[in-house]
Amino acid sequence: MTSTRTRLAVAAAAALALAIPLAVGNADAATTHAAAKAPSAAAPAAATYTAAQVLAGVQQNSTAANKVNTKPHINTMTRAQNVNVYQVATGVYAYSSSMAIDTDGSDPDPDPDHQGETTWEDSNGQALGAHHVPFYVLGDDCWDRTTPCPHFFYKERGMKGRQFALMFYNGKVIGSIFGDTQTANNQTTSDNDSRELGEASVKAAQLLGIPSSGTTGGVDDGVTVVMFSGSSWVVNGTNATLNDNAQALVQKALDSLGASMAGTTPPTTPPPSGTLFEAETGTLSAGGTFDSNHLGFTGTAFANPANAAGSFVDIPVTAAAAGTKTLSFRYSDGTTAARPATISGNGTSRGTLNFPTTANWDTWTTASISVPLTAGTNTIRITGTTADGPANIDSVTVS
Numbered sequence: 292m293t294s295t296r297t298r299l300a301v302a303a304a305a306a307l308a309l310a311i312p313l314a315v316g317n318a319d320a321a322t323t324h325a326a327a328k329a330p331s332a333a334a335p336a337a338a339t340y341t342a343a344q345v346l347a348g349v350q351q352n353s354t355a356a357n358k359v360n361t362k363p364h365i366n367t368m369t370r371a372q373n374v375n376v377y378q379v380a381t382g383v384y385a386y387s388s389s390m391a392i393d394t395d396g397s398d399p400d401p402d403p404d405h406q407g408e409t410t411w412e413d414s415n416g417q418a419l420g421a422h423h424v425p426f427y428v429l430g431d432d433c434w435d436r437t438t439p440c441p442h443f444f445y446k447e448r449g450m451k452g453r454q455f456a457l458m459f460y461n462g463k464v465i466g467s468i469f470g471d472t473q474t475a476n477n478q479t480t481s482d483n484d485s486r487e488l489g490e491a492s493v494k495a496a497q498l499l500g501i502p503s504s505g506t507t508g509g510v511d512d513g514v515t516v517v518m519f520s521g522s523s524w525v526v527n528g529t530n531a532t533l534n535d536n537a538q539a540l541v542q543k544a545l546d547s548l549g550a551s552m553a554g555t556t557p558p559t560t561p562p563p564s565g566t567l568f569e570a571e572t573g574t575l576s577a578g579g580t581f582d583s584n585h586l587g588f589t590g591t592a593f594a595n596p597a598n599a600a601g602s603f604v605d606i607p608v609t610a611a612a613a614g615t616k617t618l619s620f621r622y623s624d625g626t627t628a629a630r631p632a633t634i635s636g637n638g639t640s641r642g643t644l645n646f647p648t649t650a651n652w653d654t655w656t657t658a659s660i661s662v663p664l665t666a667g668t669n670t671i672r673i674t675g676t677t678a679d680g681p682a683n684i685d686s687v688t689v690s
Contacts, residue, residue: 309333339542340549342464345457347586348552349517352379359384362441367391368487368511374488380551384448385517388489390460392496393428394505395471397420410472413529419470420530425495425537426470427456427516431484443686445469449520453527455537457544458491459515460499462571462583462591466537466544467495469518471549489514494534508669517543565619565690566609570594571690572681573606582670585623586653593623594684596675603674604681608689610664617690618671619659625652632681635672636662644673646682655685664689 357377359528366372366595368389378387395409396419397414408418410431419426429450433440439447445454454469470492473484493503502508524544527534567669569590571581578597585593594604610616630646662671675681 306663308334311473311543312587323340331428335444340543340545341589341591343462343583343588343591343631345517345545345549345552346459346464346583347588348549349379349459349515351586352552353377353385353387360442362435362486364388364442364488365486366512368509379517380548382449382520383517383548383551384443384520385515386443386488387513387515389511390496390499390501390509390514391490391502392505392508393471393490393492394421395419395490396424399550411470413453413533414527415529418453419492419532419533420494421470422494423491423530424470424533425467425498426492427458427467427495427518428471429469430487432467432484434484435484440485443488444485448459448518450518451522451525453525453533453632454518454520455524455526455540455543455544456516456518457548458495458499459517460467460501460510460513462520463499464541464545465495465498466526466539466541467491467516467538468533468537491516503547513562517544517548518574521550531534556614565617565688567686567688568606568608569673569686570604570606570684573604575604576602578602579604582683587655587684589621590686596673596681596684598678598680600680602680603672604684606671606687608664608671608687610666610668610669610689613664613666616663617659618662619657619688619690620646621651621655621657621688622646622682623649623655623685625649625654626679628677628679630679630682631676633672633674633676634660634662635674636664637669638672643676652683657688 358375358379360376363372365372368391374386374388376384380386411419413419417533423544429445433444435441451467452469456467458467473487496503496508498655502512526536571590571592575594575596579594579602580595582595583592596602596604624646629648631643634641634644644658644660646658671687673681673684
């Protein structure tokens with residue numbers, strides 16, 4: 292954080308609370324969750340899940356029934372009280388918020404608020420280096436002085452130092468550990484206690500592609516942190532190895548959580564046979580975004596072009612030999628009107644393709660058109676012809 296902070300001395304032994312309460316003393320937290328069992332680092336699931344599938348399942352399980360805080364958390368960057376934490380599977384907790392940059396640790400740093408030590412240490416007793424270790428920050432003080440705390444409080448959730456988490460942002464996923472805590476309530480300008488969420492280390496920001504300066508970096512929203520409680524998810528290692536050790540757990544965590552949410556993780560409808568090219572490998576006209584907020588897409592995201600006539604998405608595709616190919620676009624249109632679009636290959640219009648409505652934005656289907664391609668790389672452009680712009684485009688298959 293960029294505000295001045297006074298680090299509390301926190302004894303590691305006093306910070307541990309190893310029992311995982313599945314029902315705390317409020318109605319929101321007493322919900323029975325759908326997971327068959329808690330994900331375990333020692334028992335990876337047989338199925339393989341993508342980051343997009345798991346994030347979609349996390350978002351689907353982030354409901355009022357699964358909320359564990361009774362008072363909203365403060366967004367560290369924006370100061371808005373709008374962040375909630377959800378138990379998305381047994382012993383697994385998730386929130387989406389900002390990312391402020393924590394520069395605490397043993398690394399030299401020009402940030403004026405740099406601290407010499409983090410609350411937690413590596414396996415050799417050294418302060419965690421913010422430039423070496425991807426870590427997230429939680430509050431170490433329950434402002435309300437009640438049990439259970441009305442805000443998510445790690446001491447009540449079977450969590451301790453170096454507790455593993457997945458961090459998602461803009462189509463990327465990394466492994467992270469619980470590396471630092473906030474300070475106490477004696478700072479009127481920051482209140483960095485259990486009420487505040489949304490801070491992570493320089494290394495976490497770098498791995499996610501977020502500006503990592505302690506004074507000018509960070510992002511206001513869009514970061515999802517999924518924390519795995521229990522001793523089997525504590526990561527050991529030194530400043531030199533903790534990053535690699537955390538990243539080595541990413542697929543195991545995705546598979547374990549994906550399996551535990553199998554009833555809610557959306558199935559992926561296979562695209563048509565042929566060579567598939569994901570829309571997120573392309574570019575969008577102004578106002579368009581690559582998103583992951585709807586279920587069932589393939590890859591890491593889908594293209595959401597701007598709502599304007601003439602808005603477009605360009606998708607690069609390759610062909611082994613020149614010739615006329617069938618292009619099948621996987622798309623969704625959850626509105627009440629079709630979204631026709633002009634299809635161009637290498638700058639030449641090849642006609643208008645209709646994209647009829649689908650049941651909702653989570654339902655994907657295909658629309659196809661024949662287009663001449665050259666050998667090698669080609670650029671396919673989908674341009675909206677109405678004020679609503681094109682449909683959401685997940686991928687194009689060339690056959």
